[in-house]
Amino acid sequence: MSRIDPILAFYSMHLPGAVLKNSFLIAECPFCHEQGKGGVKRLLVVFANPESHFYGYYRCLHRCTPGGFPLHFARQSRLSLSLAPGFDPDRDYAIAKINYPTKNINNEIISFHDKLTADLIIRFAAMGISKAVLEEMRIGFNGRYLVYPYFQEDGNCYAAHCVHPYQPDDTFWHGNEEFSAPSFRIFNLQEIMRCENGSLIVVEGEDNLLTLKQLGLPSIALVSAADFVNLESERLAWIKTLFVCVSKNPESETAARDFAGRLGFKVRMIRWPDSAPKQYCLTKMAAELGNDFQKAVFRLIREAKSFSPFSSPEREFLQFEEQLKLESGESHAAMRSGFAKLDTALGGMHGINIMGGLPKAGKSCFFIQIASEMARRKIPVIYYDFENGRQKIYQRILCRLSRLSVEQIKIGELNEEERARLQAGKVELQRLLPWFWVVTDRKLSPELMRSHIDFLRHQTNADCIMVVIDSLHKLPFKDFAERRTGIDAWLRQLESLRDLFNASFLVISELTRREDGQYDQQPQLGAFKGSGDIEYSADNAMVLLPQWDPFNREPAELRCNDLWLVASREHSPGLVASYQLDYPYWGFNEK
Structure with a gap:
């Protein structure tokens, strides 16, 4: 053995x-x-x-x-x-750090206990608390108030909490005022030392503790939940597991959570059933359940959840199942770009998709088209723009929807059929705007982006959301000198938002120039500018390369770009498709 x-x-x-x-x-x-x-x-x-x-x-x-x-x-x-198992010779106990006075109220406590009346004993019996427990805890009566003695670590009592038996808000402290200070308001304080290397239950209210003492369970009590703030973590340093049980009300539960946050993993929260009424507590449960009280308490202890930085295995599995359902549902399938070959190559617009390209290659135009088409299908889109401005974005969408050039729309010299197309385009633009939000705030922060995403998901009651960033290198940084680390920090934030809100991202990135000032025509991951983290953060990294000479005066409608997938977590790299400029309507056609 x-x-x-x-x-x-x-x-x-x-x-x-x-x-x-x-x-x-x-x-x-x-x-x-x-x-x-x-x-x-x-x-x-x-x-x-x-x-x-x-x-x-x-x-x-x-x-x-x-x-x-x-x-x-x-x-x-x-x-x-x-x-004894668990002995540690290096432990420093706090008892020697307190100077206790020579005078105590031990004899008064004995006399108060002798004054307990039959009516009061019956009162406690209704909560399942026996006369033997009252004697063990030396609960007394001074003729009008119940007396709860607060014995200190040296075994003596210097102050007692006096509570009216039928008016619990009518209370005062008797004895040495120094020992009625908040830091000494721990009922059954000596239990802490007795439970070294073991478990202990913390409750609010002395009577709640008495119900646990009746069951033979180790526990301490605070006068109220407000006293949790005064319970120092150092006092509980040698307790292995700490159960916390408070009354069912928002104030007590908040105080208990704050306390658990300070102590961390060793705390396990005892939670009341959802069906329990407000202000429910151990004494009420004992009076209600009678002989079944012990069974109910041990069940609550077994079900108590640890205050952990990790979610429970049950919650993890439920979230896994929910994500599986989401990924096989209509909302997930609807996250498409509108370009058949691109959707096939990437399996739809999911995760963090970063696209680099040469200047004037049409990156913004490409993403505006994808984003507006998704909004037309009632997929919420937030377009963070630091390049073009809100007016140009709406203008380009209207051009594509109405099949009219910017000049035609601005000059207004249209025939009847063109006016009809313009009106239909405006109606369609107005219809998609509740799903398409353009943000040009150059003071954007991760916290603000988080609130935008959270708001729009709730506003549209959507399971998925698309976020476009134009562009990664123009996101706000505290200091231009910190640009590299700032970009990497933003990528970490995008990963967090992706996982938290099931958000997808389309992100435009700049490419790096060669020493001769030109851009490399070879599509590769190393061409991205200013961040070594793109290869780790991006679910898909793409490069849009023009197959036309910017100095050649060939007709714009003949210009064609190749889109390459250069890195992906789940898909094979290679040429995705070629896209011909839909001139002058600010769009692309997939060849």
């Missing part, structure tokens, strides 16, 4: 005759000084289920002494602490 289970081996060695039964190690209590009536042995039990968070916790069934974990057992048995 000692090789397999050091905790059970420790208890078995120091509890002669101990018997393992139903996940409990049972032995005669070595701390009881006399047997019970009729010579009945007083028993001590140890939680012996290794899967329980209270594994190794012991307690006397006759409440002769408070329970604890192995290190406390060693102290109480006057054993060398080095014999």
